Amino acid sequence: MRIATFNANSVRARLDIVLDWLNKHDPDVLCMQETKVRDEEFPLGPFQDAGYHVSFKGQKSYNGVAIISKTRPVKVSFGLGGRNSDETRLAYARFGALHVINTYVPQGREITHEMYQYKLKWFRRLKKYFDQKFTARMKVVWVGDLNVAPEAMDIHNAVQQAKHVCYHVDVRRSFASTVGWGFVDVFRMHHSEPGCYTFFDYRQRNTLKENKGWRIDHVLATPSLAKKCTDSFIDLEPRGLERPSDHTFLVADFAI
């Protein structure tokens, strides 16, 4: 079972990249974030033609999540629940005993911005969501653009980023608390080396060439599932293409 995640930054603009990638890497599940499209305009046909089922929730211009899968999920839902459920930031799908949660965590904008507080709160709400819906003994996988570099080794220039909304000590604590609900970072499980990144800012030059990136996309699995993770890797290739996304594809393989 291959599970992958990709922040598309517009599923329509990256459609060819995603379809080519599906064809090449043959994942069972691909979670996408920032699809940036209303549901009625989602390019469903091309995915169906490629043999995939798609569960999606989007809006105009911003956010939007999709779970692309070879089999039809038993159950699908969107959002954290409650007020400001953020349905275009969280997608859930169950495949048999496997529970997949795909999130596009709020970026936070600035440390002083109210969206940063919203981001910290989002991690608390998400932990509660896990508490209410699952137990850490179940096979749960949480993937997506989580907008947090958990450790210094997850950014090329950590010392300069102490006040960045994706690395500040408070956001790392919030993230760690939610991870502490019962998740294992399966990418780190297979890669202890530094210099592994999933995001390369294209507002700056040569970030990919000089490997100046951030590891802010993640695959996190509960222990019983993590135990079955045979490999995880980052595919940098889409960054080298003509119309790259700033994010890469992150893959995890499970012997289930």
Added chain:
DNA sequence: ATGGTCGGCAACCGA
């Protein structure tokens, strides 16, 4: 400190 580049969408906002 600033600006750099994208995508959506039609002026800027978000990243």
